[in-house]
Amino acid sequence: MSKISITINDEPYKVESGQTIMEACKEHNIKIPSMCHFDGLTDVGACRLCLVEIEGQSKLLPSCTTQVEPNQKIRTHSDRLSGHRQMITELFFSERNHVCAVCVANGNCELQDLATEVGMKHVRFPYLFQECEVDASHAMFVIDHNRCIMCTRCVRVCSEVEGAHNWDVKNRGYKVRIISDFDTPWGESESCTSCRKCVEVCPTGSLWSKDKAQGQSKKNPQMIKDLIEKRKVNL
Amino acid sequence: MSKKKIATIWLAGCSGCHMSLLDMDERLLEVAKLADIVKSPVVDGKELPKVDVAIVEGAVASDEHLEELKHIRRQAKILVALGDCAITGNVSGIRNRVTKEQALERAYLDSGVNLDGVLPTHPVLQKLEDRVRPLHEEVPVDYYIQGCPPSADKIFYVISEILHGREPTTEGDGEVKYG
Numbered sequence: 001m002s003k004i005s006i007t008i009n010d011e012p013y014k015v016e017s018g019q020t021i022m023e024a025c026k027e028h029n030i031k032i033p034s035m036c037h038f039d040g041l042t043d044v045g046a047c048r049l050c051l052v053e054i055e056g057q058s059k060l061l062p063s064c065t066t067q068v069e070p071n072q073k074i075r076t077h078s079d080r081l082s083g084h085r086q087m088i089t090e091l092f093f094s095e096r097n098h099v100c101a102v103c104v105a106n107g108n109c110e111l112q113d114l115a116t117e118v119g120m121k122h123v124r125f126p127y128l129f130q131e132c133e134v135d136a137s138h139a140m141f142v143i144d145h146n147r148c149i150m151c152t153r154c155v156r157v158c159s160e161v162e163g164a165h166n167w168d169v170k171n172r173g174y175k176v177r178i179i180s181d182f183d184t185p186w187g188e189s190e191s192c193t194s195c196r197k198c199v200e201v202c203p204t205g206s207l208w209s210k211d212k213a214q215g216q217s218k219k220n221p222q223m224i225k226d227l228i229e230k231r232k233v234n235l
Numbered sequence: 236m237s238k239k240k241i242a243t244i245w246l247a248g249c250s251g252c253h254m255s256l257l258d259m260d261e262r263l264l265e266v267a268k269l270a271d272i273v274k275s276p277v278v279d280g281k282e283l284p285k286v287d288v289a290i291v292e293g294a295v296a297s298d299e300h301l302e303e304l305k306h307i308r309r310q311a312k313i314l315v316a317l318g319d320c321a322i323t324g325n326v327s328g329i330r331n332r333v334t335k336e337q338a339l340e341r342a343y344l345d346s347g348v349n350l351d352g353v354l355p356t357h358p359v360l361q362k363l364e365d366r367v368r369p370l371h372e373e374v375p376v377d378y379y380i381q382g383c384p385p386s387a388d389k390i391f392y393v394i395s396e397i398l399h400g401r402e403p404t405t406e407g408d409g410e411v412k413y414g
């Protein structure tokens with residue numbers, strides 16, 4: 001691969017062409033907030049937290065799905081971007097029902113950490129308090145739609161790594177939901193192999209294991225990242 | 236510097252935030268050097284006088300809470316939302332998923348001990364609002380202390396910054412942490 005020159009936050013860098021802006025930033029230890037991105041899975045640009053400014057473009061672009069280009073001038077942090085990241089975080093919290101105090105992921109949740117990272121003092125949007133289902137029909141796992149942020153990591157890991165494609169997405173807007181096997185109870189799924197990859201990549205308390213109570217769920221996303229790397233090796 | 240007046244108020248919460256407030260332990264004496272606590276569930280005093288800082292635990296869940304909150308806002312120069320119920324609705328707001336009637340039925344009629352099926356309707360009792368709200372949906376809130384309950388360190392940090400006339404940050408002890 002050839003190297004190209006770009007500028008990130010006024011500093012010059014040489015990066016691989018064909019990389020995404022997020023990959024280039026990661027290589028140079030520039031941290032961009034993200035939620036739907038997961039190393040090794042196809043990027044979908046769903047959460048918009050990783051938006052960056054590119055000189056000459058009026059639109060902000062998601063760094064996880066935008067490739068680097070020669071002489072690109074990128075800004076990953078600015079007041080405008082912090083404002084948007086703050087707003088996106090508040091929208092996550094206002095859309096469904098997050099009660100960290102009684103959540104299985106309390107203390108081990110990427111969304112809770114995001115609120116800390118962006119300094120979300122309160123949520124300026126009215127809470128929807130929408131009715132969300134809890135599906136506990138699977139023998140080992142639960143999906144609690146109250147805590148889901150629709151990052152679709154579960155959908156992608158199930159399809160791209162496990163190859164089972166149990167998960168999918170139905171509806172649009174605030175009614176959007178993750179579904180199991182054509183919208184049937186998870187426990188009746190014919191495609192789910194109970195491999196628990198979705199549980200490990202889920203950033204919140206939405207997917208969890210039944211042997212865990214409040215504050216006990218601890219995900220191991222690194223295991224899945226390692227697995228993806230190991231599977232790339234052709235023996 | 237003349238001594239400031241503080242009030243702490245308890246709306247729809249479990250009082251855990253007030254427990255955390257007491258957990259400031261000997262640092263309460265430092266607060267007491269800067270301010271008098273003129274009304275609080277833990278001290279006497281009926282009417283809420285004019286105060287510099289009102290610290291409010293809990294969400295708005297009843298008609299009485301709403302009235303009290305509006306009164307507090309009129310009486311206080313600075314209003315602080317203490318804890319997740321005051322800021323997000325939190326556990327107090329879980330009932331928002333169902334109607335007020337369903338919540339009352341669940342609590343009173345399905346309890347297994349209220350065999351005559353009596354619902355509390357006496358006119359002196361508070362009436363539940365249809366929807367539990369965080370404080371800022373009703374009145375302007377100046378500062379937020381997150382947590383369920385917030386740590387004593389965080390409460391102390393924010394309160395002492397306010398009493399010293401400084402702006403609390405979200406760094407160090409001021410870090411935002413829900414749950």
Ligand code: SF4
Pocket residue numbers: 097098099100101103104105106107109110111112147204205206414
């Ligand atoms: S999923 Fe995370 S942010 Fe949501 S309630 Fe649980 S701990 Fe809090």
Ligand code: SF4
Pocket residue numbers: 147148149150151152153154155178198201202203204206207
């Ligand atoms: S269940 Fe978890 S992994 Fe799946 S979309 Fe929701 S938050 Fe993301």
Ligand code: FES
Pocket residue numbers: 033034035036037044045046047048049050051062063064065
């Ligand atoms: S991480 Fe790029 S849009 Fe979510």
